[in-house]
Amino acid sequence: MKIKKIDSSNINSVDFENLNFGAVFSDHMFTCDYVDGKWINPEIIPYQPISVSPASRVFHYGQACFEGMKAFKDDNNDVWLFRPTENYNRIIKSSVRLAMPKFPEELFFEGLNTLLKMDAQWIKPGIGNSLYIRPFIFASEGSINATEACEYKFMIICAPASSYYSDDVKVKIEKSFSRAAKGGVGYAKAAGNYAAQFYPTSLAIDEGYQQIIWTDSSTHQYIEEAGTMNLFFRIEDKLLTAPTSDSILDGITRKSLIQIAKDKGIDVEVRPIKVDELIDAANSGTLIEIFGSGTAVVVLPIVGFGFENKKFDLPKVENSWASILKNELNGIQYNLIDDPYNWTVKI
Numbered sequence: 001m002k003i004k005k006i007d008s009s010n011i012n013s014v015d016f017e018n019l020n021f022g023a024v025f026s027d028h029m030f031t032c033d034y035v036d037g038k039w040i041n042p043e044i045i046p047y048q049p050i051s052v053s054p055a056s057r058v059f060h061y062g063q064a065c066f067e068g069m070k071a072f073k074d075d076n077n078d079v080w081l082f083r084p085t086e087n088y089n090r091i092i093k094s095s096v097r098l099a100m101p102k103f104p105e106e107l108f109f110e111g112l113n114t115l116l117k118m119d120a121q122w123i124k125p126g127i128g129n130s131l132y133i134r135p136f137i138f139a140s141e142g143s144i145n146a147t148e149a150c151e152y153k154f155m156i157i158c159a160p161a162s163s164y165y166s167d168d169v170k171v172k173i174e175k176s177f178s179r180a181a182k183g184g185v186g187y188a189k190a191a192g193n194y195a196a197q198f199y200p201t202s203l204a205i206d207e208g209y210q211q212i213i214w215t216d217s218s219t220h221q222y223i224e225e226a227g228t229m230n231l232f233f234r235i236e237d238k239l240l241t242a243p244t245s246d247s248i249l250d251g252i253t254r255k256s257l258i259q260i261a262k263d264k265g266i267d268v269e270v271r272p273i274k275v276d277e278l279i280d281a282a283n284s285g286t287l288i289e290i291f292g293s294g295t296a297v298v299v300l301p302i303v304g305f306g307f308e309n310k311k312f313d314l315p316k317v318e319n320s321w322a323s324i325l326k327n328e329l330n331g332i333q334y335n336l337i338d339d340p341y342n343w344t345v346k347i
């Protein structure tokens with residue numbers, strides 16, 4: 001692997017107290033090309049614009065997918081990844097669905113680990129601080145023939161992050177638009193899945209919500225997930241979450257929270273959840289919490305939701321399951337507590 005270091009770091013120009021998440025990147029990036037059936041030219045170079053053909057198929061047919069993961073720093077300045085092999089396996093799953101070549105596992109981790117070592121000063125210690133890692137693959141071949149491309153680029157870029165949403169989050173249960181269909185690409189982190197959400201989400205924002213809860217595309221009766229989060233519902237003494245499917249993304253945070261909750265003695269039920277059940281529970285006062293889960297937000301409490309023309313507010317709860325689970329997961333991620341699951345990997 002070729003390495004070209006930046007002349008002088010950009011880190012001093014970044015205000016870590018007021019981070020504009022997603023707009024600031026660390027000093028270096030990893031890139032690798034797929035040409036003639038082989039991954040070639042792996043290198044780490046200073047973060048910079050790239051040059052591609054305007055006919056690159058990614059611009060015309062959306063052949064692209066990505067991952068989202070985080071690096072955490074503990075008080076000894078050691079850097080940790082959380083279940084990174086799960087991210088690797090998922091980008092392979094996404095790549096296969098989008099007819100893209102599989103990026104080799106060894107090269108993925110060699111590139112990632114080298115990049116994190118070079119940019120380690122961008123990872124700030126303290127809960128909430130992390131380096132968000134964005135691996136992605138796109139069709140770079142300059143030809144607008146509507147078939148899968150023969151040339152691709154794999155890249156990893158990194159953005160420093162502090163806590164994600166701060167305001168109270170309310171969500172709209174969507175009945176008209178759909179995020180993902182049976183047999184579609186909902187389970188993949190396919191770029192186009194997100195583009196298709198922006199318009200319905202902007203309408204929801206106009207109505208006073210921040211995000212959408214998607215329902216199944218054929219009946220709109222079953223809860224699926226939110227924009228980039230899986231969902232959990234605390235109803236009476238149970239924690240409910242929908243099973244993953246071809247229209248629900250198999251979140252790593254989701255499955256980690258399920259495991260932690262079970263080990264804390266919480267009664268977790270993974271089963272289809274009807275919108276009606278949620279409305280009934282909200283009306284009868286048995287719906288206690290809703291929260292989203294994902295790498296970016298970790299655990300995001302949701303304070304209210306809307307369905308058709310009705311709005312529902314959730315009560316404030318002491319010792320919420322959202323906060324208990326978030327603390328435990330963060331504790332493991334930041335190496336503050338024992339990791340009985342062997343989820344964390346030291347860089």
Ligand SMILES: *Cc1c(COP(=O)(O)O)cnc(C)c1O
Binds near residue numbers: 225228230252253
């Ligand atoms: C990334 C993502 C999630 C969360 O997955 P994590 O592995 O927990 O980060 C959930 N839903 C969608 C649609 C996503 O893109």
